[in-house]
Amino acid sequence: MRNLSIVIIGAGPRALNVIERLCWKIKENPHLPAITVHLVDPGVAGAGAHPPDQSRLLLTNTLASQVTSFSSINPEDPRSGPSGPSFTEWARAQGYRRMGMSYEKAGPDEGDPIGDLDYLPRAMLGEYLAFSFRRIVEQAPARLKVVEHRQLAMEIAKGGKAVVLENGSQLAFDGLIVATGHCETMPGIEDQKRLDFVNTQRDKNPRLAYFPCVYPTGQLATIDPGTTVALQGLGLTAYDVITELTLGRGGRFTGTAADLRYHPCGQEPKIRLFSRQSLPYNARGINQKGVDGGHVARFLTKQAVEVARHKRRNETGDSRLDFEQDIMPLLRKDMAFGYRSAKLGMEPDVDGFQPTDEENAIIDRILFPRHLLEKPDLASFRRDIIAHMREDLKEALKGNLSSPLKAATDTIRDLRAGLSAAIEFGGLLPHSHAYLVEQFIAMTNRVTFGPPLIRNAELLALIDAGIIDWAGGPGAKVELDETHGCFTISTPFSKGLTRTKADVLIIARVSGHRPMQDKRGFSRSLIAHDLARPFRNGDYQPYGLDVNRSLRLLRQNGTPSPNAWAIGYVTEGARFHTHALPRPGRPSTQLQDAKILVDDLLETLLSEPEHSIQTT
Numbered sequence: 001m002r003n004l005s006i007v008i009i010g011a012g013p014r015a016l017n018v019i020e021r022l023c024w025k026i027k028e029n030p031h032l033p034a035i036t037v038h039l040v041d042p043g044v045a046g047a048g049a050h051p052p053d054q055s056r057l058l059l060t061n062t063l064a065s066q067v068t069s070f071s072s073i074n075p076e077d078p079r080s081g082p083s084g085p086s087f088t089e090w091a092r093a094q095g096y097r098r099m100g101m102s103y104e105k106a107g108p109d110e111g112d113p114i115g116d117l118d119y120l121p122r123a124m125l126g127e128y129l130a131f132s133f134r135r136i137v138e139q140a141p142a143r144l145k146v147v148e149h150r151q152l153a154m155e156i157a158k159g160g161k162a163v164v165l166e167n168g169s170q171l172a173f174d175g176l177i178v179a180t181g182h183c184e185t186m187p188g189i190e191d192q193k194r195l196d197f198v199n200t201q202r203d204k205n206p207r208l209a210y211f212p213c214v215y216p217t218g219q220l221a222t223i224d225p226g227t228t229v230a231l232q233g234l235g236l237t238a239y240d241v242i243t244e245l246t247l248g249r250g251g252r253f254t255g256t257a258a259d260l261r262y263h264p265c266g267q268e269p270k271i272r273l274f275s276r277q278s279l280p281y282n283a284r285g286i287n288q289k290g291v292d293g294g295h296v297a298r299f300l301t302k303q304a305v306e307v308a309r310h311k312r313r314n315e316t317g318d319s320r321l322d323f324e325q326d327i328m329p330l331l332r333k334d335m336a337f338g339y340r341s342a343k344l345g346m347e348p349d350v351d352g353f354q355p356t357d358e359e360n361a362i363i364d365r366i367l368f369p370r371h372l373l374e375k376p377d378l379a380s381f382r383r384d385i386i387a388h389m390r391e392d393l394k395e396a397l398k399g400n401l402s403s404p405l406k407a408a409t410d411t412i413r414d415l416r417a418g419l420s421a422a423i424e425f426g427g428l429l430p431h432s433h434a435y436l437v438e439q440f441i442a443m444t445n446r447v448t449f450g451p452p453l454i455r456n457a458e459l460l461a462l463i464d465a466g467i468i469d470w471a472g473g474p475g476a477k478v479e480l481d482e483t484h485g486c487f488t489i490s491t492p493f494s495k496g497l498t499r500t501k502a503d504v505l506i507i508a509r510v511s512g513h514r515p516m517q518d519k520r521g522f523s524r525s526l527i528a529h530d531l532a533r534p535f536r537n538g539d540y541q542p543y544g545l546d547v548n549r550s551l552r553l554l555r556q557n558g559t560p561s562p563n564a565w566a567i568g569y570v571t572e573g574a575r576f577h578t579h580a581l582p583r584p585g586r587p588s589t590q591l592q593d594a595k596i597l598v599d600d601l602l603e604t605l606l607s608e609p610e611h612s613i614q615t616t
Ligand SMILES: Cc1cc2nc3c(=O)[nH]c(=O)nc-3n(C[C@H](O)[C@H](O)[C@H](O)COP(=O)(O)OP(=O)(O)OC[C@H]3O[C@@H](n4cnc5c(N)ncnc54)[C@H](O)[C@@H]3O)c2cc1C
Pocket: 009, 010, 011, 012, 013, 014, 015, 040, 041, 042, 043, 047, 048, 049, 050, 059, 060, 061, 062, 122, 151, 152, 153, 154, 179, 180, 181, 182, 183, 184, 510, 520, 522, 567, 568, 569, 570, 578, 579, 580, 581
């Protein structure tokens, strides 16, 4: 029996979960061969998409108390207690304290202690993940060795048995794990057109610039004060841009979230917002459910999804679901249940629960805010959007149990098990999968997975200070204006077309992984060597590499790859919601995925004759 060589590409949170699980397996089973894990990533091991050296102004949108990298001491027994600190516990132990609006290491008499309701900077999350990696590796059994390679993986070699690194060296593997998460994407046709436009028109307008990707946000330092910046996308990435261009330039906020004021520093550009619908994200309600509390799914459960599948199979011979017809009514019912519970101050009887007409109308208004979208001109759109943001902030300040509206939207966070059962591994009809990716995810991101409420308070203060405004409304489009050498954002309102000119266009969006557009070429090489294929659902191709339920990469003909697995965000497409981090005290899909992958990997590799286990 010789050592197993496992190569993991990408050293983000998911790789961490896999290494922790391998440690557990080796501790548990003295008959397993020694394992060498080669961890390949140019970045800080553990941190992944959260580099510790990024701006400390950028916040996580997850409460730090609800983030952990560690499983239970005995992963099979959640009652055995956590094997490591949560993000908050680590931050406190490191001496971090809240100093006004920032977080710094400080003495016990300075600032305030970090509490369970703090959203900490992503740079600190990177430090925490790097600490978690070191700790897991330090405590690894002697028979598990982790070798770090601070390199990019470029391609597959030796007929699918080795990986070529950026420096040309090759790593042979028995098993390959792809955990490349948020891979960088090559510029698309539209991006290239805009980049060419900037290159040819800059003599007319020296401020002209195009940023197809926001990260690293340090690149935005090249934008001059007074420039007009059109920011496309109003999600979490947009908040990073706004923070960088205001607070990051020396501006200040004073007051509280309920009444915040911005004091400009004079270095800010003018920021003009728009997106497909040009609707802002709703703020997260203050968490009143405790660190491990949450909504218990009553209607959108795994069992209900199974019943819906069974019905479809009986009626049509095809068990794939139609998301809008089969799942949305269940989701709306859970939302209504959350809404009524908050309104009554107690849970209603589940049996026979039906949303009232009034509750249905309220949920419709949350999910499909036609009252905000159908406006005659930009002035009225802008006025009503700002009024909506102020109302939404008031609700968020009441909390996710006290505000019926926030209680309703917060239920969606805890419906992931049912949603995954419906969506994953091609569980939806292709047209319905397209609806999910292109409509539903954007909608729930806007209503449920928005920023910490302080970010919307800041947005309102920046609007009051004249730094931020709307560039357009629903259906806004970008045009290239060769006459003036600028971008134009045009919106067709019923009273006529509105046009806003901008020197700089920033795309504030983190898109899913498109294997054929992987900037590094690694996913393309996996596909070229028939270790993987892009995920497709019929004629719809969303994102990600295709995997089966054991997280084995699937080859061109749909058979499992003999020696390659994938985990995390790179599989979003076949999987759903792979980007959340594990929560302390709650069952975790991420940790469960690591278990599934490691079990299958060891079983597969150990069934090969040269690795078979010696039991004496
Ligand atoms: C800007 C941003 C903010 C986010 N904020 C939050 C948040 O606040 N809360 C939350 O829960 N989630 C957040 N996420 C979601 C994020 O997906 C998860 O937190 C988590 O990082 C996903 O883990 P992962 O291991 O799948 O991928 P990643 O964290 O993306 O790690 C993948 C790693 O693979 C490496 N890699 C890629 N290609 C190669 C290659 N060819 N060779 C070698 N290495 C390679 C990358 O360098 C990276 O380190 C955020 C994501 C982004 C992009």
